[in-house]
Amino acid sequence: MYCPSCGQASLTRSDAKAFRCEHCQFTYFHNTASAVLAVICCGDEVLVAERGRNPSKGMLDFPGGFVDYDESLEQALYRELQEELGFQPNNIHYMGSASNTYVYRGIEYKTCDAFFHITLDNKPKMQANDDVAAIRWVKKNEISPDEFAFDSARIALKLLGID
8 A cells, every 4th residue: 555645655554543654653543434324204204214225225214424524413414404305304312322343435434323213294305415315214013124225224213112
C-alpha cells in the first residue's frame, strides 16, 4: 500500500485500525465510519427499503446512509431521508446504535450505525430514490429479520421488539 504522506509503497498494518509507513513513519488511522438509519412506523407497519446497489443489492434495509464530513447524526438522517425518499419527518427519536461490517468492492469498512425511530399518524407520499430500488410498508408481525442485509438493521428490529 502507498503512503498518503510520502507516496512510497511502504504502508503496512501496525494494528487493527492503523497503518504505518516504514519510510517516513507516517501513521494512517482507518477509523470507524458513522452511519444512520430510520425505522419509520405507521400503526402496525414498518417502512422497509430494498437495496438498489451492492453490497447486498436486492436485500432489505432501512432508509439511511453514511454521515458526511461536518454533519451531525441528525443532519445526516434528514439529508438521507430527503435523498432516498423525498421525505422530511417532524420528529425523530434516537433508539440506539450498533457496530456493523460493510464490505464494498472487497474492502471491509467498520461502521457505527445509529438508529432513529419515526412514528407517523398517516403514511406520507414517499418515492424510492438514490440507492433505494423500492420501498414498501410491512406489518411488524410479517417482518423477517433474515431478509435484512446487515446485522445492525436486525439489531434495530430487536430494539423495536421484532425478532
